[in-house]
Amino acid sequence: MDANSTVKLIAGVLAVVLVGGGLRTEAHVRRMAEIAHSLDRAGSRLVLCGRPPIGADVPATVVEYDNEGGAFAVTDYLISLGHRRIAFVGAGEPEHTTTGARLSGFLDAHATRGLEVDQELVVSGNYDRESGYRQTKMLLDRGAGMTAVVAVTDVVASGVLAALRDAGVRVPEDVSVVGYDDIPLSGDLDLTTVHLPHEELGRAAVRLALHRDEYALDQHLMLGTHVVIRSSTAKRES
Amino acid sequence: MTESTPGRRRPSTGPTLADVAAHAGLSPATVSRVLADNYPVSRSARQRVMNAVRELNYSANTHARALAAGARSTTIAFILADVRGQSFADAAHGVEREAAKQGWLSLIGTTQGDPDRELALVQLMREQRAGAVVLIGGIMEDAADYRQKLTELARSLHAAGSLLVLCGRPSLGDDVPAAVIEYDNENGAYALTSHLLSQGHRRILFLAGPERQSTSNERLAGHRRALSDFGVPDAPELVEHGVFTRASGYQSMRRAVAAGTDFTAVFAATDVVAAGVYAAAAEHGLTIPGDLSVVGYDDVELAQDLRPRLTTVHVPYEDLGRTAAQIAVDDQHLQPGWTGDHRLFKTHVVIRSSVTRPESPRQVDGNRG
Numbered sequence: 039m040d041a042n043s044t045v046k047l048i049a050g051v052l053a054v055v056l057v058g059g060g061l062r063t064e065a066h067v068r069r070m071a072e073i074a075h076s077l078d079r080a081g082s083r084l085v086l087c088g089r090p091p092i093g094a095d096v097p098a099t100v101v102e103y104d105n106e107g108g109a110f111a112v113t114d115y116l117i118s119l120g121h122r123r124i125a126f127v128g129a130g131e132p133e134h135t136t137t138g139a140r141l142s143g144f145l146d147a148h149a150t151r152g153l154e155v156d157q158e159l160v161v162s163g164n165y166d167r168e169s170g171y172r173q174t175k176m177l178l179d180r181g182a183g184m185t186a187v188v189a190v191t192d193v194v195a196s197g198v199l200a201a202l203r204d205a206g207v208r209v210p211e212d213v214s215v216v217g218y219d220d221i222p223l224s225g226d227l228d229l230t231t232v233h234l235p236h237e238e239l240g241r242a243a244v245r246l247a248l249h250r251d252e253y254a255l256d257q258h259l260m261l262g263t264h265v266v267i268r269s270s271t272a273k274r275e276s
Numbered sequence: 277m278t279e280s281t282p283g284r285r286r287p288s289t290g291p292t293l294a295d296v297a298a299h300a301g302l303s304p305a306t307v308s309r310v311l312a313d314n315y316p317v318s319r320s321a322r323q324r325v326m327n328a329v330r331e332l333n334y335s336a337n338t339h340a341r342a343l344a345a346g347a348r349s350t351t352i353a354f355i356l357a358d359v360r361g362q363s364f365a366d367a368a369h370g371v372e373r374e375a376a377k378q379g380w381l382s383l384i385g386t387t388q389g390d391p392d393r394e395l396a397l398v399q400l401m402r403e404q405r406a407g408a409v410v411l412i413g414g415i416m417e418d419a420a421d422y423r424q425k426l427t428e429l430a431r432s433l434h435a436a437g438s439l440l441v442l443c444g445r446p447s448l449g450d451d452v453p454a455a456v457i458e459y460d461n462e463n464g465a466y467a468l469t470s471h472l473l474s475q476g477h478r479r480i481l482f483l484a485g486p487e488r489q490s491t492s493n494e495r496l497a498g499h500r501r502a503l504s505d506f507g508v509p510d511a512p513e514l515v516e517h518g519v520f521t522r523a524s525g526y527q528s529m530r531r532a533v534a535a536g537t538d539f540t541a542v543f544a545a546t547d548v549v550a551a552g553v554y555a556a557a558a559e560h561g562l563t564i565p566g567d568l569s570v571v572g573y574d575d576v577e578l579a580q581d582l583r584p585r586l587t588t589v590h591v592p593y594e595d596l597g598r599t600a601a602q603i604a605v606d607d608q609h610l611q612p613g614w615t616g617d618h619r620l621f622k623t624h625v626v627i628r629s630s631v632t633r634p635e636s637p638r639q640v641d642g643n644r645g
Contacts, residue, residue: 262625
């Protein structure tokens with residue numbers, strides 16, 4: 039993406055909202071900062087929605103959610119149920135801000151309880167259902183012996199559930215499964231997950247970006263996430 | 277429903293003014309006076325007419341309602357307990373902005389939290405032919421008499437082409453022709469307590485508003501549902517009732533500390549109450565969030581000015597006010613068959629700097645107290 043042509047393309051637009059995570063690489067962050075400055079000079083505004091800030095001096099509106107906190111909370115919940123061998127499915131792109139934050143929360147929850155994470159249980163994959171299926175099958179084939187799975191998204195969790203079902207593994211009696219995002223699908227699957235305030239993220243992004251003077255003190259907002267407990271998780275009988 | 281077109285005239289099957297008169301055992305003229313409120317009528321006659329209106333589910337026909345609408349003024353009355361509170365002031369701002377945009381005037385009246393005064397003000401605004409009356413704030417849940425009176429006022433306002441709009445308070449019932457604009461109060465509290473529990477807090481002091489006050493009770497219900505979902509027992513000594521002021525937060529906090537109550541976090545029912553908790557914490561040499569995590573509710577500007585900045589639940593007060601004015605100005609409620617309007621705004625947690633994990637998360641399950 040060339041910064042100047044992008045700015046020309048959106049000349050006259052009040053704000054440009056980027057939704058979702060992005061790469062954390064130095065080159066990418068630098069390019070984003072250039073775009074933010076160009077937009078600012080053109081009287082427009084870069085809005086990052088669901089993505090961390092790219093630097094204190096960069097003129098951008100940031101509305102993010104507590105991605106790491108949600109992963110910490112849901113992992114801590116599994117630990118509190120007695121799980122000690124917990125897999126993380128979908129760690130393929132740790133430089134992606136969303137994946138990175140969720141993985142950090144997962145690792146931090148273990149560290150806080152003084153638990154070691156078996157690196158064998160942290161497996162790759164992206165945000166597809168197919169990837170969740172494949173990675174779970176591989177864990178089972180390898181005899182990884184996990185009693186719970188944290189999937190990087192609800193969609194990935196749906197693949198995890200399918201793989202477990204095909205292998206005759208019962209959820210939650212044998213293995214507990216949690217997702218992330220609380221999309222409508224997770225209600226249908228009765229999946230324990232982390233709720234994101236999707237609608238409010240969008241609303242807040244537009245409100246702050248269009249009324250920059252009024253909300254000058256609040257151009258960086260972090261919205262909360264919380265665990266939604268459904269029936270894909272159960273106590274680990276020891 | 278649109279207006280009837282020639283050749284497709286809708287048969288008039290609904291009750292008429294004459295039916296109401298017959299049902300009430302009064303003359304049509306008296307019924308008309310009560311509904312138009314343009315002539316003194318005895319209290320008992322008024323009561324009988326309003327009962328008949330309710331029992332027959334009477335609504336004036338389009339023509340009469342259009343006439344009534346012509347008679348209503350382009351004034352919105354906004355009634356609140358006290359103009360000094362930031363949250364309702366934000367809502368008032370939303371009403372004013374929208375009203376001004378539509379060429380309407382807005383009037384503000386205060387009740388000092390007295391339900392009788394509120395009823396009297398609504399009645400007064402009705403007599404003044406206000407185009408709509410907007411009420412904001414919770415109610416006492418056990419006031420059946422008040423509820424009955426307000427229901428009657430809602431009906432008579434609607435019959436006169438005006439409208440009662442309830443903001444941030446429970447509906448009067450599906451059969452009452454009023455607009456209700458709520459925010460997801462209970463879920464906001466649920467999300468906030470879940471956030472504290474996720475951080476490892478297990479003993480959370482909840483500083484509630486008055487017992488049986490609807491706003492406070494919805495927040496307490498959300499808090500308790502989260503505790504229950506996380507399997508944390510609900511200890512009675514961890515709920516203190518007070519009022520929604522800074523002084524009340526200060527006193528409740530001091531009382532809890534003096535009583536030796538063990539807690540690692542405080543959930544203040546409003547941001548203003550949280551400001552009182554900050555003051556008491558400072559006096560006791562407690563650092564926020566190092567020694568004590570504190571959260572509020574409402575996300576008024578104060579939340580950004582407190583140090584550390586306060587984690588809270590965002591309530592879109594200005595949007596509530598703006599929407600109230602939009603519904604009031606819109607003539608949808610003058611259409612035949614209109615049975616009320618119900619809007620629900622979402623709430624969300626805003627994470628700032630007043631919460632951290634308790635020093636030893638599991639220790640609080642034990643016997644520190």
